[in-house]
Amino acid sequence: MELLIDARSLWAAQTNCYVIAPERGGPAVVVDAPPDPDGIGALLAAHDLTPIALLVTHGHVDHAGGAGAVVRTTGVDAYVHPDDDYLTLHPAEQLAMMFGIRVGPDDAAALAPPAKYETLADGQVLELGGMSFEVLHTPGHTPGHCCFHLADQGLLFSGDQLFAGSIGRTDLPGGDYATLMRSMAEKVLVLDDSTEVLPGHGPTTTLARERLVNPWVQELLGT
Numbered sequence: 001m002e003l004l005i006d007a008r009s010l011w012a013a014q015t016n017c018y019v020i021a022p023e024r025g026g027p028a029v030v031v032d033a034p035p036d037p038d039g040i041g042a043l044l045a046a047h048d049l050t051p052i053a054l055l056v057t058h059g060h061v062d063h064a065g066g067a068g069a070v071v072r073t074t075g076v077d078a079y080v081h082p083d084d085d086y087l088t089l090h091p092a093e094q095l096a097m098m099f100g101i102r103v104g105p106d107d108a109a110a111l112a113p114p115a116k117y118e119t120l121a122d123g124q125v126l127e128l129g130g131m132s133f134e135v136l137h138t139p140g141h142t143p144g145h146c147c148f149h150l151a152d153q154g155l156l157f158s159g160d161q162l163f164a165g166s167i168g169r170t171d172l173p174g175g176d177y178a179t180l181m182r183s184m185a186e187k188v189l190v191l192d193d194s195t196e197v198l199p200g201h202g203p204t205t206t207l208a209r210e211r212l213v214n215p216w217v218q219e220l221l222g223t
C-alpha cells in the first residue's frame, strides 16, 4: 500500500509534524504536535484528512506542546511513552526552561496537556486506519523517546533520535548520550538499509545514507 505522507515544519523550533494516511479524504495518523494547532489543522485540511490518532515521539514541548489542543479539538487519542511524563505534563515550564519563553494564562491554557495520554510501550503494534505502527522505545534524547516503524512500507518516524547527518541532543534534563547510542545500535541500525527515515527536524534520509555520512552512526559501526 502506497501511503499519503506529508509534513510541515511548524513553530519556532521548526518541528516536523507528519500526517500519514492510506489515501486523501480519509482517516489519518498525526505524528508529533508542535504548539501550533492551526498549522496541524491546515496540514490535515490540505488533504481533506480526518485525524484518528496522535503519536508523540517524545515529551519535548516542540513535539508535544500542541497535543492537548489537538485532542480537545478533534477528540482523538494521543499516545506517548510514560517515561516522558515529567515533560508532557509540564509544557509551560519547558517553554521557560528550554526556550526562555514565559507564557500568559491564555497561552498556558492552550498548552495544557490532554486530560489523559494513552501509553506507548516497546514492541507494541498500533493498528490505525489500516496501517501498522510498531513502537520502538529509543531512550537517550529523552527517557521516553519512541520511534514509529512501518515495516510494510519501510518507513521510520525517528523523532529526535536520528536526523539526516546528525543525532538528537542529549544535554537536556533526562538526556543521555550512551543511552541514545545504545538505542541507535539496538533499535534503529538493525532495520533494513532501504528504510526511509522521517525525522523530527530537517529533511528525510535513508538508513543506507546515514551509514555512509552520519559520523555518529559510523562511530557505532566502527567505520
Ligand SMILES: [Zn+2]
Pocket: 058, 060, 063, 141, 160, 168
Ligand atoms: Zn526533543
